[in-house]
Amino acid sequence: MGLLIEGEWHDQWYDTNKHGGEFVRESAKLRDWVTADGGPGPQGQPGLPAVQDRYHLYVSLACPWAHRTLILRKLKGLEGLVGVSHTSPLMLDQGWSYHRDEGSSGDAVNGVEYHHRLYTLTDPHYTGRVTVPALWDKHQERLVNNESADLVRIFNTAFDGLTGNHLDFYPEPLREAIDAVNADVYDHINNGVYKAGFATDQAVYDKHVIALFEALDRMEARLAEQRYLAGEWLTEADIRLFTTLIRFDAVYHGHFKCNLRRIEDYPNLSHYLRELYQWPGVKETVDFAHIQRHYYYSHDTINPTRIVPRGPVLDLDRPHDRERLPGRGVVTNA
Numbered sequence: 001m002g003l004l005i006e007g008e009w010h011d012q013w014y015d016t017n018k019h020g021g022e023f024v025r026e027s028a029k030l031r032d033w034v035t036a037d038g039g040p041g042p043q044g045q046p047g048l049p050a051v052q053d054r055y056h057l058y059v060s061l062a063c064p065w066a067h068r069t070l071i072l073r074k075l076k077g078l079e080g081l082v083g084v085s086h087t088s089p090l091m092l093d094q095g096w097s098y099h100r101d102e103g104s105s106g107d108a109v110n111g112v113e114y115h116h117r118l119y120t121l122t123d124p125h126y127t128g129r130v131t132v133p134a135l136w137d138k139h140q141e142r143l144v145n146n147e148s149a150d151l152v153r154i155f156n157t158a159f160d161g162l163t164g165n166h167l168d169f170y171p172e173p174l175r176e177a178i179d180a181v182n183a184d185v186y187d188h189i190n191n192g193v194y195k196a197g198f199a200t201d202q203a204v205y206d207k208h209v210i211a212l213f214e215a216l217d218r219m220e221a222r223l224a225e226q227r228y229l230a231g232e233w234l235t236e237a238d239i240r241l242f243t244t245l246i247r248f249d250a251v252y253h254g255h256f257k258c259n260l261r262r263i264e265d266y267p268n269l270s271h272y273l274r275e276l277y278q279w280p281g282v283k284e285t286v287d288f289a290h291i292q293r294h295y296y297y298s299h300d301t302i303n304p305t306r307i308v309p310r311g312p313v314l315d316l317d318r319p320h321d322r323e324r325l326p327g328r329g330v331v332t333n334a
């Protein structure tokens, strides 16, 4: 675990002392956009054209942020257009690696050994954290975006002309509702598990673990009334919550001490989790071996013995009851 400073790799853990025991996530820095015609992104970001086999996605199968992008890639039919390489689950003193003998696919495009090399190929003086997911442009030979929230939106629309897949996970009429629930889920759940798990101060941990379960309780109540987070349609808001829920009982409950309750203890969240897991294409993106090995082995400040637990035994294929609420699938823009 480390970061780049002026293009040099420094092996250091998150500095929670600077923030009174708090883990503070750094914002992603590479934010170019891909659009159908290469025009600018939705906030005027520099745009690059959506072209077959030009972009390559670098992920970890363990990472919840990368997982969002893998699900969109799958559900938007981009597997033949955007290649993917995955890291080893172990994130050690050189950060993420592409060592095949440790479970990586290897880097199919650049053949690098360590993920941080992709960042210094992009900018020899790069300063910042070296994260997955990240999208590589084979034409310009650089990373163009390393923010999963952006990549989800890019995959949602940019390649539609090439794939003919017009499923819309961020439909215009639902954007306000999606943005509002995303903000709550991001702060208190997606990032909330990390804020609790990486805290190095009891009061900081207490604060974040309580806020996390209050947010889960809010989602539980919402899902009692409606099938999906934004109503009757499945949207990116659901994908973004799913990647944290699927890791929860297996990792966050034990390793990050998010243990007031399990997802299994929530009637609505647990059935909702199973519906999404069983959604065609989704379970193929879930790799529990990578998930458990990554967290328990890589975070040796939290788990110094690096013992990876055998449980819990989860049966996510058993039936769910979500048909009791009206659901309309995913919006399609014809």
Ligand SMILES: N[C@@H](CCC(=O)N[C@@H](CS)C(=O)NCC(=O)O)C(=O)O
Residues within 6 Å of the ligand: 001, 002, 003, 027, 028, 060, 062, 063, 064, 065, 066, 129, 130, 131, 132, 133, 146, 147, 148, 149
């Ligand atoms: N904002 C980023 C965060 C991605 C992120 O933090 N990924 C983790 C893996 S789950 C990572 O690569 N961490 C390495 C580090 O922070 O040094 C996104 O959503 O894309």
